[in-house]
Every structure is written in C-alpha cells, then in structure tokens.
Amino acid sequence: TGGTGRELMALDSGEINAVRITGDGRTVVFRIYRDTTIRNTSPSQPIARGIWVINADGSGMRQLVGPAEMGALLGVTPEEAPFFGGSSGLDSSANGAQIVFTSLTADVDPATGGGVREALFAVNADGAGLRRLLGPTSTFVQANAISGDGATVAYVTLDFGTGLQEAGVIGFDGGGQRALTDSTSIHPGTGANLPSGERIQLSQDGSRLLLGSTGLLYDTASGDVLALGIGTPGFSTDPTPLVSDGLYRATMNAEATRMLSLFQPLGEPYQLSRLDLNPTELGGAPSVTDASLTPAFILTEGRSTALVSARVSTTTASIVRVSSRVLREALPDDNTRTSPLLDDGASATDATTGDVTAGDGLFTSAGIYTDCCAEVGPRTVRIKAEAQAADGLRHATAIDAGPFQVSTEPVEGGPPPATAIATALPVTPAPMTPPSGGDAAALATIAAQATRIAELEAPSRATPPVVTTPPGALITPTVPPPDIAASPPAGIGTPSPADFLIPDPSECTITPRGLDAIQALAATPDVAASDVLLSAMVTPGLDIPAGQPVDAATAEAIRVTYRQMTACFNAGSDLAAYALWTDDALRQIRVQPPETDAVNPIPAEKQTAVRVTEIRLLPDGRLAAMREERSAGATTAIVQVLVRQDDRYLIDETLDLASG
DSSP states (O other): OOOOOOOOOOBSSSOEEEEEEOTTSSEEEEEEOSOEEETTOSSOEEEOSEEEEEETTSOOOEEEEOHHHHHHHHTSOGGGOOOSOOSSOEEEOTTSSEEEEEEEEEEEOGGGTSOEEEEEEEEETTSOOOEESSOSSOSEEEEEEEOTTSSEEEEEEEOTTTOOEEEEEEETTSOOOEEEEETTSOBTTTBTOOOOSSOOEEOTTSSEEEOGGGOEEEETTTOOEEESOOOOOOOTTSOOOSSOSSOEEEEEOTTSSEEEEEEOOTTSOOEEEEEEESOSOOTTSOEEEEEEEESSEEEGGGOOOEEEEEEEEOSSEEEEEEEEEEEETTEEOTTEEOOOBBOSOTTTTOTTSSOSSTTSSEEEEEEEEEOTTOOSEEEEEEEEEEEEETTSOEEEEEEEEEEEEEESSOOTTSOOTTSOOOOOOOOOOOOOOOOOSSHHHHTOEEEEEEEOOOOOOOOOOOOOOOOOOOTTOOOOOOOOOTTOOOOOSTTSSOOOGGGOBOOOGGGOOSOOOOHHHHHHHHTSOOHHHHHHHHHHHHSSOOOOOOOBOOOHHHHHHHHHHHHHHHHHHHTTOHHHHGGGBOHHHHHHTTOOOOSSSOOOOOOGGGOOEEEEEEEEEOTTSOEEEEEEEEETTEEEEEEEEEEEETTEEEEEEEEEEEEO
C-alpha cells in the first residue's frame, strides 16, 4: 500500500544474499551466506548460515536448512558444510509451502581448477524433504524459479568446462526434467547468452516460463516459444523503440498474460513498460488490422521480394513507425531482411513496389527478401506499430502474420514473385491460447504501454542525420547522449583521437566512499589477483575476452560509469571515483587511499581524457570493456570487467593494462 516499512531483522554483517516474499504476502524467505550475529543483541546472538523464513509481521523466524542438514545431504560434517550462496538466489511457491534455492556444494569441478559446484535444492516449508534437484553436471546455477502451485521448477545452468548454458524445467519432486533452450541458440536481447543473476518466472500452474530479459515465453510442456519483444527496422531519426529485442528485467502475472519490464529512452531514466497478451482493449495502443503478405513466399538468395502491408490507426496518439520482422521457429530470422512500412503513396503507379495511396492508413513495404544464407522453410512476419501520445506516453501493438515461407522455387498455387497484389491474408486478435508453435502463437496480439515513472529535464541535443542503408537493413537510433562525443557501436572500428573527451569535474555527482573503508581495503589486498594482473601486464599484447555485442543502452551505461569515474578523478575526489569500483576490484589493484577526504581538483591542463573502445557481454553475464585514458601526452589502455549493481555498472576486475 506504500505505507511505512518496518525492519524484520538485521545482522551485524551483510550476509543476507537472497530474499523472496511469498505470493500471499505472509512470509519472507531469505538466505544467509555464513554464520554471523543478529544486530543490537547483547550479548551478541549468533545466527547460523542457511535458509530462513520469517513472518511478514516479524514473528516466527525459523531456520529451514542449516549446516547440519546440508552437511548430511552432501556427505560432509556440519563444520565442513559449504557457505550458502551462489550465482542466483531462491524462490517460493505462492503460499510458501515449497522453496527452491541455489547454494554451494562439496563437489569440486575439475574444469575450474579446484572450485566447487553450485546446485539447485528444494525443501518444504517445514524443513522436510531437503533434496538436490540437479545432479553434478553443471558448475553454476545462474537462475531459478518455482511455479505458484509449487509443482514446477525452472533453472538456468552454466557448465564452466564447455561454456554451455541451459534453461529448462524440472518437477519439484525431481522428475520430468526438460531442457528448453541453451546457449547454442540466439535469443532476443541477450544473443547466445541466457539470463544470469536475474529473475526468471513461472506462471501459477507452471505451464509458462518467462525467460528473463530474453522476453521469451515458453510452453514448458511442449517447448514451443513466443517471443514477446521483437525489434523491427526504423530510421536514425526515430526515438528509442519502445519494443526492441527482448524485455529487460521482465516479470509477469500469475496467468502469464501481463508482463512488466524496463524501457529506457536514450539519455533518460528507466521507465516501466506494460505488455498485455491479447488484451480486450488496446487503450492508447494503435490498431493493426488487414495484414497481407504478397506473395506468401520469397525465394532463396535474394531472387525475389514480397510485399507486406497492414492498416494502422490510432485515435489518441501519433504514429511513430510501422515496421516488420521475419520470424523462423518463433525467433528472428536475420537471414531474411525487412524494411519499414510507409504510407507515403510513393508507388502509386506500381502497387508491387510499395505504398499506393498516401495518408489512407494502409502502410506498405516491398522490402522482404533473403540474403545468401536463408534456409528453406515456414516463417511468420511480426508487424509492429509504435505511437506516442500527447502526454508523452509511448504505445505499441504487434501482430504475427502468416502463412509465409522461404522457398527455392515459386510455391505451387501461389502468385509468381512479380505479380500484383493477391488476396489479403487477414490477421485478427485471437482469444488467449497457449503458445503451441502453430496459428495460436502466430496470431498473438501484443499491446505494450509504457508508464513514465520518472521525469528529468534533458539538455537539448542535435537532431542526428538520416542514415542511408541498403533496402531491409536494420537501422537503430544513433543519437549521442548530451555533451558526450559520439562513439562507434560496441566492438566495431577504432575511434579517432577526437573521440577522447575530458569529463568536467562538475559531473562528479557520486556519493564518495568513506576514507576508513578505503583504508580497510588497502590493508587487505588480494595478492593472488594482483599477481595475475601483473603477469598480464608484462605479457605483450592487450586482448579483451571473447563475448557477444551489447545493445546501445548497455553500451551507454558503461560509458556513463567511466565518464563519471574520470570526472571524479579530475575533480580530485578519489573517494567518489572509488564508489564506482567493487571491493574486490580495489583490493586487486591494491588501492592507495588518499591522505584525507579533502577534494583537490586537478588543474585543467593535467586532467584526464577517456574513451571506451570495446564492450562485450561475457558468458558469466558480466561485461568486459576496453577504455583508453590520455593524460600529459601519454595513453593507457585498460581492459576491465564490470557488473551491474542497482542502477549502474561498477568496475569489478582489471584484466590487463598497457601504456604507450
């Protein structure tokens, strides 16, 4: 209700590393990493590591799993039982009767050089029935979830030796395991990577799995999938699309019919975006009807094109962009190209090449074609319309049209590639039905409405130029953030010296760390990690780890971290700059604390310039970045790993450094 919160319990050290409140709101389940004491108790009251529950009113705190229970399960003594932690947290059924959690085991994974495996465990609310759900076949459990009814469990695992991630489901009783996808496939929004350290979610009955930021909704029985977030081509002058590949940090309701995710316009704060499957009312979202595909096929190797059209209307908003994307087995087919649909009347004399009548609400594109490598088989076409209302709220509607296919020869009974428009294939919203890979999924209607949750006045920015690209090429917004020099897409090209920028000290707005905290870190350096860094520094060459490209929003967030850090160093506020580093990262570099917490600005002629040249998503979910610093005529290149914490990225490890 937004009322006054209350403290349920507190520890003398930060050992609570996972928390979940049950769906009925009555119970809080939490995990304590290692033994500690309860705050404000005299004498200090010890509390053991493990899985605990407490009533929402603060009463009835009790331990479900501790060192004794875990030791017995793993075949070790209570003293040898591992700490309770891992790459992911815990989850509870709606009434709290069933709980699943990730924790360390006593199993050594040889591929890690001596590190122990994580495992997925299940336990009942009374502490009975503790069991290990997944055998020692993976190294890390990167995400877990349990259905509201407590019958089905979902997981994401990573095997360190092979680098393979797998997402699947298993019964709470340990039976019926089914793999749904793995990192050999490409997923919207995350590439080959699966969610790590973020929430995945099962529906109340366990029939649907929402796979985190991929925005993929799986039928857990059949394995069929519906991609909820699919980006479509636009122009460089378009605002940041409301719907792009994936749904960042997505969650859903118990019925798997409404999703909530984060949306971030370029240079603005995050906003909440709501997505509804087959809504009875579109609200401010555009209406998309009368979709047609002509012909209902395209030939391989770019030997033909197809025309896609749809009627789009809105009563409360202005249309921003109408576009399409071809899907293969419900996922984007990047070997089949599309371009935006227009209502410009540019093809009044030839209906096979584009839109006939300007301003009639029928949007058309003749830009569906294959490249060299498109495989033969069935397809669907996602048509999406985005709009913006007078109040600034963004709205979008998407439908899937079919049948459609890629073929080596013209489809028998269908029009040849160059004929006029054939009979339209109507696409209409259908009642909500389980995704099955067939027509029900193909006709799913998605309406997404963003709700602004923060208002910031952004400085005016120049309008970017229109980018000219080949027909069907994907165009994404390239507007540089205010006052920041434009950089090439992550991992592409090498910026010129002009791309260096000197952040003004006034941009240092980070709350500084305490001097005593930095002194404590300096007194406990990580000698082993420092030695690894030193070895890398004396080895010729400077390499960034292999990984996947990141989206524009993530790349910008990384640049903001480095810009703010450099601004703080230029301001002479080292303690503020260190607030953008994790404790482990500072111990690794053997941080040297300043003598006092006083701020001593660096003279303008000696301030540091910075640029970020590479950003990649690593298999463990962290990000690797290469930045260059220029000061007093010398340039230093640094490769670091960053992790997301709250609303920003922090430097977590330095991999290599070279000066020139």
